[in-house]
Amino acid sequence: MTPAERAGRDRTPAHPDLDAITLQQVLEALVDPVRRRIVRQLHAARQDVACGTIDLPVSKSTATHHFHVLREAGLIRQHYAGTSRMNALRLEEFDRAFPGLLPALLAQRDDDLDA
Template structure:
């Protein structure tokens, strides 16, 4: 793949200064997106979009990943034909200390209360 082809596949991400609390909270407020972030945070490694068995259509899955990326919660990169995802933990922890851990802990506690 040429450098130009790789550039055309580069995905837009906000830099750290462009990440806003309201955008992060909005992204994490949806149960499907929160589940994606919980899975990524637990694994700690890059995961392909196809690794997630989500209860929504492919187009809706794409939308959820885009919301997470555009809000600055995840970083997405192409590796070959796979789009890989990773939580932007370092940036989020620097901007909003303890927020991600608190949200993930609350989600885990809530999941434990469900039948």
């Protein structure tokens, strides 16, 4: 492993085991329209996406908070690629823990996403 790969691994934040996540925690994470926007954009991308490339109507520090909440609720996985923090939905894992929840969310129209 190269020093750059090792440094990237060391900076990867901890991800909770989905068995330890409660439905309450997930619903609290998804109640916010900015976090739903992040989930929708990650789902649409179908690949890892850097935090800064997701279009959000909030400051960088507020966006960081939203990504943290989603990670702690088990919805996203984050890792570093160089200096970029990359994000991906834990779609398959999440669907095993909470069957049908994300597809139901993604199928709904969200009028408050532009708020």
